[in-house]
Amino acid sequence: MTDLLTLIVAKYNYWLYVILMMIGLYAMIAKNNLIKKLVGMNIFQTAIILFYVSIGYKRDATIPIIQNAHGGNDTHAAVIHAVDYINPLPHVLMLTAIVVSVATFGVAMALAVRVYQRYQTLEEDELRMRLVDIGPEK
């Protein structure tokens, strides 16, 4: 039991992402309202983005901006140790992933508006009934 606790405490950030992901997945599967499903989708994506952001982190490291890199006042001090800087690559990757998720969310919202205009509802069970009313499909 204590082993498990130490495992959870030592890597608490990862556990949080797992929980977030599950919340998102639950909403996408179990919720009846399309907008709630969309929110779940966004939570799900955000959990993965947070996961990436946190794998770039190092203990006692700072942001990866090198001081005096272009020959400031104190050029001799510019010996660079990679250990002192967090890894910027996952963060840069996530900028792209955020763009992707925003685009997806935008398209999905636009579609939700379309669905609402056509059927006047966003509840899945009601939508299913409306679809039956339309009759045989094309």
Added chain:
Amino acid sequence: MDNYPALIVITPLLAALLAGIAAWTEERLSYPIALIGLAVSMFAAFKVLMQVITSGTINYRMAGWAPPMGIEYTIDLLNAMVLLIVASIAFFNLIASYKSVEQETSDRAGSFYAIYLLFVTGLLGVTATGDLFNLYVLIEITSLTSYTMVALGDRDRGPLASLNYIFIGVIGASFYLLGVGYLYLKTGSLNMVDVANILSGLHGSSTILVAFILCMLGIWIKMALFPMHVWLPNAYSYSPVAFARIVAPLMTKVMVYVMIRLMITVFGLDYIFETLNLSEAVVWLATFAIIAGAVMALAQKNLKKMLAYIIVCEIGYMVGGAWMGNQLGMTGAILHILNDALMTFALFLAVGSMVYKLKRVDFIDLKGLFGKMPWTMAGFVLAAFSIIGVPPTCGFFSKWYLILGAFEAGAYHFAAALVISSLICAVLFFKVFEICFFEPMPEGHGHEDSSSHVAIEEAPLSMLIVSGLVSISLVVAGLYSGTIVNTIILPFLQ
């Protein structure tokens, strides 16, 4: 010229931008722009394939940045082949699409072409890239464009089908992204070849196992492997027919390519088949996919839906072949990427012509179609024979390799499923033939002998020519399948 690999992807991208701008200002320019863009891309893909066959793998560094820092396009025999398939099917479909687009989405033709080009860009990029994260972004470009396309189709059901597609698609892409995260955590690299080199020392790691499972799950969801296929039939049958004709043959096939690429180049076949020993379970899954796809196809009353379930069944063939764990199975799977793309394209071309004339393709609407559209139906029959696997059409040869592979691996259940599904396909298509050939036209012919008085009302010439070309290519690909295997697939696998 050294820049052909970049040209394949960038020309359609630029053409998409121009076509998008043209859609706002001078809409009739969009179509020629798209046509030129895809023609250049197809030409470049052809050049690249020739170059790869004569002088080996091309490593193209984007903007000159060396890997693993820069993004690299690694083009070997496998993806050179897939690139040519994608570029040429996209080009020929565009020729056939002009009339359908005019009919179905006339008010938004310019935007249709822009999205179409972006979709093709995504597929070509997915095929060409040698970088894991780049692959994710391009998969998402492909998916985003197909979400919008599905919504452009059927006004009543399209948006809802598209939303459901988004939910599942996002889960798939996110799983893949998470898998890449685990790989990056362990290797610190995103370049496929580089990751593979580092991985060869890490076979026991559980992180790599998780990464592998997540990547595969993500790709399987995206390729609609049973039981993750639920989005596919609705999405494909409610999209505009001009788009259905390209998404059906290409999307799933490119995802199968991605799976094979991850298996061979990134994780390595040794790791998958010897360290993990997952082969048997996945072949069973593929067997279920084949049977389930075929049985669900039997239950359909609409031609588009029926074909969509046949695609689910075909995905089972390719996944099973790739996971058989021997060279024959892999050869069959890769050959089936080519053949299935051609067959599905031929089938959907025929369906496109039918939709153009009939508007609806429920089985009831197809009565007497042989008399009305003889050429379209001739193409349809040839494509159907290929799906069933009648020699000398190409479908026979890849199935032959798959069955040989199954026997070598001792996976008799897979071979049995393959044969049973072929029989079910035969039943399905002969049911359609029967309706089209023997049942009289529904109305307007009174008591006269309907078979001799049906006026021929064919689809436009552009569709017929493309349909004819593709149908002939089915036989040609069949006759030359030995050459294809010997010059492309076997050298790649060695």
